[in-house]
Each structure stands twice: as C-alpha cells, then as structure tokens.
Amino acid sequence: MKKKLLSCILAAVMALSMVACGGEAAPEAGTTSQSTEKTEVSKEEAAPAADVAATDLEPVTLKMYFHGSNVTDDSAVLDAVNAYLKDKINVTLEPVWGTWGDFDQNAVLSLQGGDDIDIYFTCSWSADEYNKFARDGYWVRLDNPDNNLIAQYGKELWDLLPEVLINGATVNGADGYGVYAIPGYKDIATQNCWDVNVTLLEKYGYTVDDIKNTDYYGFEEILKTVKEGEGADFYPLLVEGAVLERMVDNVTIVTGDSGTGNFMSYYLNPSDLSKPGAYGNKIVNKFATDEFKKFVEQTRKYYEEGFIDPAMGNKTQANDTRTNKQLSGQYLIGTQSYSLGYELQASQERGIHVEMVPCTDAFVDTTSSQGAMMAISTASKNPDRAMMFLNLLNTDPALMTLLNYGVDGIHYNTNADGTITFTDKRADYQPWTNGMGNVTILPPTDAQGVDFWDGFKAYYGTAKEIPILGFAYDGSQTETQMGAVANVVSEYMLSLCTGTVDPAEKLPEFLQKLEDNGINDIIADANSQLDAFMESKGQ
C-alpha cells in the first residue's frame, strides 16, 4: 500500500518536473499574457487616444529595467522625475537598475518568470537578445496593424529617429515583420580605425598621411623602422585579433552568430557601403575566403618579424596587455572600434598625440543599430502608457536630462555656455548614458564641448546602412552545429588572427574541423534566411 502511494507520487513529481524543466515552458507563459494583454488593449481602444490631459489618465506605475547602471542613491532624481511625470502623463516610474554583468541573467529570468516589469532594456548583444525574444513573443509589437502603439502615442519620437535605426529595428518577430522595441539614438555607427600613435610616428620622420595612403599590407616598412629604433621589447602593432581581421578584410559581423566566436562574415563594399560587397548579399564562412588566407599569412609575417606581441594571441592576457600598452603609449598602430571624439579622449588619457585613421566610412549594421533599445514586455498591463512614457523620454530634453544626468544643482551644474559640469554627487547616480534612449537631446558636458551634439548628429545621423541591415540569424535550427563550431573557432581564431601560429599548417586543419562540425549547414541555413529576409525587406 505504502509502496503504491510512493510510486504514484514519484511518477507525479517526475511528470511535473519534466514539464517545468522543459526549458521552453516560458513562451507558453508569454503567449497567455500576450492574449490577456490584447483583450485589455482592445478595451482601451474605444477611448480616444491622442491629446488626453494627464488628469484624465488613470494613475499607473511603470517599472523599467535598465542596463549598466551604477546607482546607489536615486531618491532625489525619482522625486523630481515622478513629480514631472505626474503632470505630463500621470505615471509613476519605478526603475530597476540592472548593472553590467548581473543584467544578463536577471533580465532573462525576470522575463521568463513573467515579472510585472513594463519596459526592458534589450539589444543585440545582451542575453535578453532583441531578435530572439521578439521571435519568442516576449516583446509587444509596437507597429502592430491592429493596435499601432507608435502611431497612437509615439509619433514625435518616430519622426525624430534616423531612418537607419527604424530599419534596423524592423525584424521578423512573433507577430510578423515589424518593430518590437524603440531603438536608442546613440553611437549607432560602426567604424573601425587604425589607432595611430602620432607622437612616436613623427619621431621617425613619418606623418599620419603615410598611414592613410597605404593599408595593412603596406605597413611593413614603417613598422620595421620603428621596431629597430625602439628595440626588441617594443611591439609596434597592437591588435585585437578579431577586430583586425574585420578591418583588413572589410567585413562585418552577422548578428545572431554565436557570441564571441564570430565565424560568419558579410563582405562590405568599401567604396560604397550601401551596395553589396565582393560576395553579393551572401553570408560566407569567414575563414574559407582568399581574403582571409592572405590576411593570416601577412599577419604571420608581421608576427615573425616581431611586430606583434605574443601576449595578444593569449585570450587571458590580450585585453589587459592591450589596455596597459595603450595607457603607456607603447605601440605604434593599434586597432579601435571608433566612437566620435575618441581620439581626443585617448590622447588625453595616454599623454600622446593619437589619431584615428578609418578603414571605411562609418556604417550601420544590425548589431550596432540594435545597440541599445527599450522594449515593452508582453507581461505589461499598460503597454499604451509605457509607449507614452517612452515617447516622452525620447523627445523631452528635460525628462531625459533628469533621468540620465540627475538633478540640476545636485548632480550637475549648468554653465553659462549651456554645457554642464558634474558634481561629486554624480558618483551616486550614474545610469548608462547611452543605454537610455535618445541621448542627442541631452545638454553637452564641459568635456564634450558646446557643439558636441551637432557633430554627433552629423556623424551618426548620416552613417550609411549596409544592405543587410536588420537581418539577424536565427540559430534555433542549428544549435548543435553552432555550439560545436563556436568551440573550434575559439580554439583557432585568435592565434591565427594574431599570427602566433603558422597558417600554412593550422589553417587547413582549422577549415577541416569547421567542416566536420557542420559549418556549411549553418552558412546554408543563414543564407536561406537572409534571402527570405531580403525579400520581406524589399516589399
């Protein structure tokens, strides 16, 4: 008797735990909450949407999950923000300050657990990845034809964003091809540059033009001269393996390609970035091209001549070594993913004259256009109010400044020329500036200078979009191969791209292993997805 009872319970618990552990139990929760949300919305649609006074709106509390914050005391800011919001849209804001590192795990759990958070930070590189979670139905489609939140509550915001951002945010999600999050207007373009130590360069009688007029394959003479002058311990070429490859071959990463082990490439057209490159609108195996072979052979040559520090080929040392050498100015040419004004900052930090020599014009790809976004959760009970709030946050300089920089007179002081200077109190309240939305409506800081945002808009607002902007690979069909390939890549890529191993021997071995682990399946799958995407984009 007792045994029977026991086995019954055992069976029941096991069945239960299987359901619970099934991992993908979460989307189920997503869809249910979605359907409740829809009925609620249709109820509210009856009311006239636009031009309602704040007092006519029900008071609601919105919870918003930020990323990368360093906030220990937000009381003063929240008092001011909530007083302001009450008059505008009758909303009380409750921010959740996610920090770097914790955010990934917590935001995903909070989403899958159906927490009552209305707005989440999302992007192409954090764990609550925009494209995946849009596909799985966690985000509200904002331009849903049945209930277009953007048209109803977000017009001003939408008119203000550069077109590339809108294109980058338009993806294939659970409710069709549309927009699932509000992209933040930040440093949205990618531009890889040679980071040149001009002080050292001029010591040997060269000028920046000598770098500008040649390319990676023509650096040899300059590197050699400087190496001879500075001695054997000096390594003139300070490279991040993966970035170097992208710079030399003019390729960009494909969003959705497994994290750090990027193995897919899209070849850009360096003369006109909005046109397809050498391989057309196709994704290629990064390592199987002639360009890659030529690149690793040249890099090997530089390595053997002592231009590259062996530490750069060691994953655990590369980053620290690079930072230290940069700060002490012990390099001649480095690699840098550029953001506007970085050369000034770098010159100041390193105490040398730094210039950035771009490899291509600035361009916008999926990854960079989805660098920081705010999505409304399908678990939100007030998606329309959340949209109203996002609209206000992105268009109202007073609110954006308040939430981002703090309270005037406490966290910063305004100068006569309109710039601001941070006070010591800023240390207690530092959200991630660029992670909040449209940063171009912020006042410039004294370090940035009065004209900063004009230059910013001119630089980023005019960056060209690459033809496959908006495409993100969905690896759910090829998960096993993706994992296996990523392992192989992490074994070989860095050492090949920094020249620490001999490509004549290792490259064929690498390619063979990639093939054995099914890279071709992934590439074929990616290309069929890309074709489908280009078709829906073309309409």
Place this chain on the structure above:
Amino acid sequence: MKRKRKINSISIPAEIACHIVLILFCLLCIVPFIFVVIISITSQDSIRAIGYSFFPKEISMEAYSYVLKLGDQLWRSYFNSFLVTVLGTFLTMLMTILYAYALYRKDFKFRGFFTFWAFFTMLFGGGLAPTYVVCKTVLGLSNSYAAIIVPMLLNPFNIIVMRTFFHSSIPEELIDAAAIDGAGEYRTLFKIIIPISKPGIATVGLLSALAYWNEWFIPMLYVRDAKYYPLQYLLMQMQTKVDFLVKNSSMIGAEASNIISTLPSDALRMALVVLIVVPIACAYPFFQRYIVSGLTIGSVKG
C-alpha cells in the same frame, strides 16, 4: 634488540614521506591565499609592469585605503553578511533539527514518506526559472533579508547528515527514559537530545554558515537594493562587471573602456577577497574539533 617503538608508529622513511605529502598539500592550500594577500598589497604600477608576482616591485596599501573609503557600503555589506549568516544559520539549524528529529523517531508514521520527500529534491531540482517564479512571485521574496535567507533555509543534505547523526549516537532508550520521567516531546528534544548532539549540530551549523557566508547567487537574483547586498555579492558584482565589459567592449563602444577605467583595480579585488576570507577563517578553528568528532562519532563508539 630492536629499539622499542610506540604502538601505532610507522617506519621513519614512511613517516618522512607522509610528512612531505602532507606539507605539500598544506602549501597547496595556503600558497594561493598568501598570493592573494601579496597581490592585494602590490601597487598598480607593479602589476602593470610585471604582472602578478610573489615579489612585487613596490608595496602599496592603496587598495586597502580605497576599501576603507568605500565606506558605508562596505560596512553595510559586512553587517549584512554577518546578519544573514547568524540568523540564517540559526533558523536553518532549527528547521533541520526539527525535520531530522522527526525522521529519527521510529514511532513517526510517515517517516519513510518524509525522508523520500526531502531526498527527492536532491535528485531532481525545479530548475532556475520555476524556482525564481516561486520565490519572487508566489512567496514575494525580493529586496529584503528574508529573500536571502529563506531560499536556503532547508538543505536535504543537512537533514540527512543530522538524521544519521541522531541514529548513530542517540540511543532510543533515552527518549523512553525521558518520557517516563515526564518530559513532553518538546522538552525531550530541547533539553535532552540537543545538548548531547552538539558535535552533529556544529558540523551542520558550520556547513550552513559557510553556505550563507559565501552565497552571492541568491542575492543576485532577488536583491536589487544595495542596502541588502552581502559582502560576497559586492565582490562578485565588481568581478562580473569587469568581465562583462571586457567581453562586450566592441558592442558597447569606447564608453566601455571609460567605465572599465573607473572600476576597481586587481589589487582592490584581492583586498576584498582578504576581507571576506578572514572572518570565516577565524571561525573555523572553533568549529573544527566538533567536526572531527561529529563525523567520526558514529564509527568509533566504544
């Protein structure tokens, strides 16, 4: 005639060999910690120039003075860690003893079922997301000390250790004797059983105190407010922050290197490790004698 030797003694070469092995093992345990202490007093310039080394170029107390300047948050976290450890261990012990004692009593009808009930969770966990939902949504655990203490309150392993201890060291006749003397169930447990179970309690107590002291994952999940951060989590946060920024620096842009430069240096992180280890290391010797007797008491009863 052979030299007389002590009973149980072994030959001299064997003794030397044993000593060497044990000394090496000791070094293996201690050297990393000494290394951490040395790094914590190494100046940042020295780390930059020659990396981590047992013989730094320059000694500096900068990291410790920075830690002290961290001020409120540090002391607050120290306090939280102590509070959570003391309170958590006390509650855990109470629950564990109550559960284990019931399982020990032969006259408890559902003994088998409840043993299995606890044991089952050792084999099958609920998974992260469901656990999170239960704790956060159903139990409403967030932003409080309870959120750190409650999820770890009952550990099946502890229950089984405790039950086995009762079985092996407490004669059942004792309970009968207590009953004849007129003790009720609670008096029997608290006045008779617990005082003679000190070794077992100390063992389980140390295990759970260590678990509470070292826990950072649960605070990470359920605590948002820095007011409640325990020390381990503070350290973990600094570490994950640096790792995350390095990994994603190309996505976050040049801003990442800005943020990294404001984060604590290696020396500071090591200084925090020292601060975390010292209190618990000090507590260890006091518990240790109980642990040895606690674990062996069943086997060498004489």
